Amino acid sequence: NAGVTQTPKFQVLKTGQSMTLQCAQDMNHEYMSWYRQDPGMGLRLIHYSVGAGITDQGEVPNGYNVSRSTTEDFPLRLLSAAPSQTSVYFCASSRPTGLYTEAFFGQGTRLTVV
Amino acid sequence: GDSVTQMEGPVTLSEEAFLTINCTYTATGYPSLFWYVQYPGEGLQLLLKATKADDKGSNKGFEATYRKETTSFHLEKGSVQVSDSAVYFCALSNFNKFYFGSGTKLNVKP
Numbered sequence: 001n002a003g004v005t006q007t008p009k010f011q012v013l014k015t016g017q018s019m020t021l022q023c024a025q026d027m028n029h030e031y032m033s034w035y036r037q038d039p040g041m042g043l044r045l046i047h048y049s050v051g052a053g054i055t056d057q058g059e060v061p062n063g064y065n066v067s068r069s070t071t072e073d074f075p076l077r078l079l080s081a082a083p084s085q086t087s088v089y090f091c092a093s094s095r096p097t098g099l100y101t102e103a104f105f106g107q108g109t110r111l112t113v114v
Numbered sequence: 115g116d117s118v119t120q121m122e123g124p125v126t127l128s129e130e131a132f133l134t135i136n137c138t139y140t141a142t143g144y145p146s147l148f149w150y151v152q153y154p155g156e157g158l159q160l161l162l163k164a165t166k167a168d169d170k171g172s173n174k175g176f177e178a179t180y181r182k183e184t185t186s187f188h189l190e191k192g193s194v195q196v197s198d199s200a201v202y203f204c205a206l207s208n209f210n211k212f213y214f215g216s217g218t219k220l221n222v223k224p
Contacts (some may be wrong), residue, residue, distance in 0.1 A: 004157075031210050042118075042203060042216040043158075050210065090157060094210070101146065101207045105157040 002026050006091050006106035013081040013113045021076040021109050023091030031094045031101070032074040036060065036087040037108075043090065049074055081113045116141040120204045120215035127222050133191040135218045137178075137204035140185065145208040147171075147180050147187040152201045152217070161189075161202070194222045 007022045025032065033048035035058075045058030049068040063085060065077040074093075078085060088110050094103040121136040139147065146165045150158040162171035167182035176191045187204060199222045204215040 033212070035214075040122075040216055043212075043214040045211070048211070092158075092212070094207075094212075096210060101210055101212075102148075102160060102163065103158075103205075103207070103212055105150075105159075107157045 004091055004093050004104050004106040006109050008109060009107065011109060011111050013111065015081060015083060015113060017081050018077070018079050019081065021089055023074045023076065023106060024072050025093040026072065027093060027104065028071060029093035029095040032068065033092050034066065034076045035090045035092065037090060038087050046076065083113045085111065086113045087111060116145065116206060116208050116213045118204050118206055118213050118215040120218055122218065124219040124221055127194055129196055129222055129224050130193045133194045135189040135202055137187045137189065137215060138185050139187065139206050141206055141208050143208060145206040148205045148207065149176065149178055149189050150203040150205055152203065158203060196222045196224055198222050
């Protein structure tokens with residue numbers, strides 16, 4: 001079972017470079033989201049999607065773009081990387097199952113912007 | 115808005131000690147509550163959950179009870195092991211959105 005797959009696992013960027021963090025899930029979940037994890041701050045929601053073609057902003061969306069053309073994929077784009085975007089990024093997918101919604105997480109992408 | 119507050123760490127315990135990590139929440143409606151665990155270099159894994167008031171979630175010796183009257187979901191374990199060393203996140207789910215606490219790092223010494 002693949003679950004949620006994120007690539008790459010590690011990335012170093014120079015300030016101003018662009019890149020796309022990939023996220024794919026094989027559980028047919030409608031809901032997908034991106035978080036960043038910074039020391040002492042837990043996970044903060046960047047963007048989320050409730051289905052193909054639908055995206056919305058989370059708590060910290062500035063500097064990031066997303067699109068959802070298929071149910072399976074939810075890439076996160078950094079258009080012009082900044083040192084403040086150095087963080088660990090997690091993608092998650094979920095689907096309501098009656099009483100609750102459980103989120104499944106990828107392994108994370110550790111991004112360093114120099 | 116919805117939010118989760120959990121005790122700051124790190125928490126350092128000796129093996130076989132009793133563990134409590136406090137978690138309180140603010141939410142509208144009827145959220146579901148979760149504890150996730152993150153081992154070094156890995157993503158978050160669901161540890162346990164509770165979907166309504168007075169539910170007790172349990173897994174691997176860990177327990178937490180959904181207390182609506184005190185808006186709390188404290189994590190407990192009677193006897194911790196070195197292998198329990200990890201970061202623990204309290205979270206709530208409301209209307210398909212997740213909100214996480216800041217995480218509590220647990221170090222268990224042999």
